[in-house]
Amino acid sequence: MAVTQLVGAKIHRREDPRLITGHGHYIDDFTRTGTAHAAFVRSPVAHARIKKIDITDASKAAGVAGVYTARDFKGQLAGTHPAAPAFTAAKKYVPERFPIAEHEVCYQGEIVAAVLAETRAQAVDAANLIQVEYEELPAVMDLEKALQAGGPKAHTDGPDNIGWDIPYTGPEVTEAAFKDADVVVKERILQNRLAPVPMEPRGVIADFEGFDNKLTIWLSSQSPHFIRLFVSGSMGLKESQVRVISPDVGGGFGSKISPYPEDYLVPALSRIAARPVKWIETRTESIQNATHGRGQFYDVEVAAKKDGTLLAMRLTQYLDLGAYHGTFGGFQAVACLMAGGAYKWPGGISARTIGILTNRVPTDPYRGAGRPEATHLAERMIDLLALELKMDPVDVRRKNFIQPEDFPFTQNFGLVVDSGDYDKALDKALEHASYAELRKRQAELRKQGKFMGIGFSTWIELCGFGPSAATAPATGGIALVESAQVRVTPTGSVLVYTGTHSHGQGHETTFPQIVADQLGVPLDSVELRHGDTAEGTAFGYGTYGSRSLAVGGVAISKAVGKVIDKGKKLAAHLLEAAEEDVVFEHGSYHVKGSPDKSKAFGEIAFASYGMSLPPGMEQGLEAVAYFDPPNLVWPFGTHIAVVEVDGETGDAQITKYVAVDDCGNIINPMIVDGQIHGGVAQAIGQALYEEVVYDDDSGQLRTGTLTDYMIPSANEIPTMIVDKTITPSPTNDLGVKGIGEAGTIAASAAVINAICDALSPLGIKHVDMPATPDRLWKMMKEARN
Numbered sequence: 001m002a003v004t005q006l007v008g009a010k011i012h013r014r015e016d017p018r019l020i021t022g023h024g025h026y027i028d029d030f031t032r033t034g035t036a037h038a039a040f041v042r043s044p045v046a047h048a049r050i051k052k053i054d055i056t057d058a059s060k061a062a063g064v065a066g067v068y069t070a071r072d073f074k075g076q077l078a079g080t081h082p083a084a085p086a087f088t089a090a091k092k093y094v095p096e097r098f099p100i101a102e103h104e105v106c107y108q109g110e111i112v113a114a115v116l117a118e119t120r121a122q123a124v125d126a127a128n129l130i131q132v133e134y135e136e137l138p139a140v141m142d143l144e145k146a147l148q149a150g151g152p153k154a155h156t157d158g159p160d161n162i163g164w165d166i167p168y169t170g171p172e173v174t175e176a177a178f179k180d181a182d183v184v185v186k187e188r189i190l191q192n193r194l195a196p197v198p199m200e201p202r203g204v205i206a207d208f209e210g211f212d213n214k215l216t217i218w219l220s221s222q223s224p225h226f227i228r229l230f231v232s233g234s235m236g237l238k239e240s241q242v243r244v245i246s247p248d249v250g251g252g253f254g255s256k257i258s259p260y261p262e263d264y265l266v267p268a269l270s271r272i273a274a275r276p277v278k279w280i281e282t283r284t285e286s287i288q289n290a291t292h293g294r295g296q297f298y299d300v301e302v303a304a305k306k307d308g309t310l311l312a313m314r315l316t317q318y319l320d321l322g323a324y325h326g327t328f329g330g331f332q333a334v335a336c337l338m339a340g341g342a343y344k345w346p347g348g349i350s351a352r353t354i355g356i357l358t359n360r361v362p363t364d365p366y367r368g369a370g371r372p373e374a375t376h377l378a379e380r381m382i383d384l385l386a387l388e389l390k391m392d393p394v395d396v397r398r399k400n401f402i403q404p405e406d407f408p409f410t411q412n413f414g415l416v417v418d419s420g421d422y423d424k425a426l427d428k429a430l431e432h433a434s435y436a437e438l439r440k441r442q443a444e445l446r447k448q449g450k451f452m453g454i455g456f457s458t459w460i461e462l463c464g465f466g467p468s469a470a471t472a473p474a475t476g477g478i479a480l481v482e483s484a485q486v487r488v489t490p491t492g493s494v495l496v497y498t499g500t501h502s503h504g505q506g507h508e509t510t511f512p513q514i515v516a517d518q519l520g521v522p523l524d525s526v527e528l529r530h531g532d533t534a535e536g537t538a539f540g541y542g543t544y545g546s547r548s549l550a551v552g553g554v555a556i557s558k559a560v561g562k563v564i565d566k567g568k569k570l571a572a573h574l575l576e577a578a579e580e581d582v583v584f585e586h587g588s589y590h591v592k593g594s595p596d597k598s599k600a601f602g603e604i605a606f607a608s609y610g611m612s613l614p615p616g617m618e619q620g621l622e623a624v625a626y627f628d629p630p631n632l633v634w635p636f637g638t639h640i641a642v643v644e645v646d647g648e649t650g651d652a653q654i655t656k657y658v659a660v661d662d663c664g665n666i667i668n669p670m671i672v673d674g675q676i677h678g679g680v681a682q683a684i685g686q687a688l689y690e691e692v693v694y695d696d697d698s699g700q701l702r703t704g705t706l707t708d709y710m711i712p713s714a715n716e717i718p719t720m721i722v723d724k725t726i727t728p729s730p731t732n733d734l735g736v737k738g739i740g741e742a743g744t745i746a747a748s749a750a751v752i753n754a755i756c757d758a759l760s761p762l763g764i765k766h767v768d769m770p771a772t773p774d775r776l777w778k779m780m781k782e783a784r785n
């Protein structure tokens with residue numbers, strides 16, 4: 001294949017044959033000789049004082065190697081489970097968290113004891129024999145009640161339930177615009193709490209070798225270097241004494257970024273018991289304990305002119321933190337900064353975020369984190385305004401879009417949007433949807449008493465974390481740059497090490513596409529390595545925030561550039577030419593104007609390990625590069641959903657779905673489409689089916705299995721028309737933007753807007769998620785009455 005065809009080519013995922021034929025290696029596939037299996041005893045209640053833990057029967061049970069409570073870990077793990085470094089200054093109350101509860105449990109599922117046994121079944125059986133006496137306390141479950149002074153507290157020793165309260169901009173910013181407005185629309189918009197449900201739940205294996213004081217951890221993680229940082233710190237080990245291996249990972253969706261209690265406890269157990277320890281999460285443990293996403297509501301007001309010109313927005317985000325601050329949970333507040341969407345707000349945006357402690361499992365980033373919420377609220381408000389003004393929602397959008405000539409555009413919170421052409425994506429989507437015909441069809445169906453609706457989401461996002469200047473203050477000094485190492489062996493194999501982690505995104509294919517193209521070598525000669533802190537770069541910043549390509553991929557490209565430059569010096573020496581007269585093209589160095597005077601890249605790789613080097617040149621052909629992007633990248637697009645709601649049952653079926661997205665230049669269109677498909681499917685799950693439900697009073701989880709927590713299958717997901725526009729990002733050499741979260745950011749608004757449009761003849765203006773048949777049926781019944 002000609003070299004130039006690799007970037008931009010639909011190359012099948014190289015990792016798929018391995019994964020599809022069952023040759024992948026997930027945590028449960030690993031085993032160590034002499035392993036003890038761990039099981040954890042978890043609180044069955046949402047909030048209680050621990051009065052007594054009786055381990056007598058469990059200690060005597062068959063196969064038990066040890067039973068442990070908080071006291072046993074006190075000398076093993078220092079300090080608390082780390083709270084988010086982000087938003088540190090703005091935090092009001094950060095409850096202390098030790099990975100295992102000693103005196104008080106604050107959510108159902110919090111760990112109170114651990115058992116080690118010879119087999120997993122023996123560990124689970126023995127855990128069931130541990131008797132814990134609880135004194136139940138009131139559970140804080142309602143966000144508004146949680147804010148009332150003098151009410152129950154999620155932590156008995158806390159001052160109140162306010163984890164943070166940040167007014168980004170006060171109401172005075174928008175006061176004048178609201179006075180001038182012809183129309184003001186208001187809504188309370190819910191964001192249902194979601195369980196991430198990766199196909200592979202979490203799991204940890206730890207092997208502490210006491211003689212060397214060395215710890216190896218295998219776990220299912222999106223960011224192994226972060227885990228090494230946190231766990232080594234807590235265990236009093238040097239980072240160099242800890243090796244974290246995150247092999248094949250069966251999905252993460254954001255829930256495998258932060259360290260979990262088990263990530264500390266399993267290594268500590270290995271050190272205590274002086275043997276390898278393994279723990280594999282069950283599905284119910286996963287739904288109960290993996291950090292949840294969303295779990296918020298917003299009060300929003302929009303001021304506009306009667307011709308549809310937007311003036312200003314006011315919003316307050318009420319965010320359910322759960323019982324503790326998620327390590328990166330603060331990121332969800334970015335919804336406030338992104339609430340303006342693809343539009344201009346000349347009269348400003350007033351935004352405040354309140355993080356509220358409750359007795360539920362903590363929330364943390366879940367695919368999109370903050371940006372789906374922002375898109376949902378912006379797009380819902382545009383539709384409410386269109387309804388109020390009896391305008392076509394397309395016209396309101398077009399009237400207020402940031403225009404191509406406005407880029408780089410400084411939005412209301414000072415963030416600089418790199419590039420975009422929002423009308424272009426909208427035009428393409430309208431064409432695919434045959435919009436005019438759809439409206440005609442809708443009018444006909446309405447005459448027949450049928451409920452068909454068309455919903456838009458002209459979404460934008462910010463991703464590619466991130467420029468150190470922007471991210472370091474929020475992360476407590478960690479600059480989210482990315483590093484790469486490219487190493488060429490004497491026979492021309494190219495090993496690429498990245499600090500990002502692929503767990504479904506296809507990096508093993510796309511990153512080598514970039515490298516092979518640049519070096520002019522076959523794709524097969526390039527191999528990507530990631531997920532092992534003992535290999536490659538000094539520190540990797542992991543995969544989240546659709547950053548892997550726009551930061552990690554660009555770092556790789558820079559490292560390849562350094563390799564090419566070194567090769568050029570060597571080629572010039574071997575070709576007896578001046579370096580500036582040598583060009584590198586299609587995998588070969590040649591002297592300008594003399595294509596026959598050349599050295600193939602493979603020859604240079606071999607020569608680099610030999611004796612004929614220019615004076616002062618070291619042997620070998622490898623390079624390390626770091627990339628600190630100057631700005632975030634800003635993908636965008638238009639999604640259109642067509643929905644029919646059954647007037648009798650409330651069942652909403654998506655009959656057409658169009659997604660036109662723009663992620664700048666594309667490395668692999670097939671993988672990009674796959675990311676869109678998966679992301680849209682997840683957002684359809686949020687829009688129509690998924691919600692983590694707890695009992696309002698007792699805080700009991702009611703959706704602890706996949707029979708109660710409904711995730712969509714292929715049956716529920718429509719065929720999608722997927723297309724692109726291409727607006728390169730000016731912030732990186734590849735001109736790329738992220739795509740990993742786009743579908744999830746875009747789709748819930750399109751689906752819910754379509755349902756609201758379908759039900760508008762009944763006077764229904766707003767529908768919350770999930771729009772289950774039950775909810776819609778009740779709303780229709782009420783509206784008809």
Ligand code: MCN
Binds near residue numbers: 254367505550667668
């Ligand atoms: N890509 C491309 N051209 C572009 C943009 C991206 O070819 N212009 C390719 C990339 O090279 C990469 C893939 O598309 O192979 C996604 O790239 P990117 O947008 O950089 O996103 P990340 O790789 O950083 O993935 C993170 C993102 C996030 S934040 C979540 S959450 C998520 C997601 O990706 N979780 C996933 N996609 C997932 N997909 C699967 N299967 N499983 C998850 O857990």
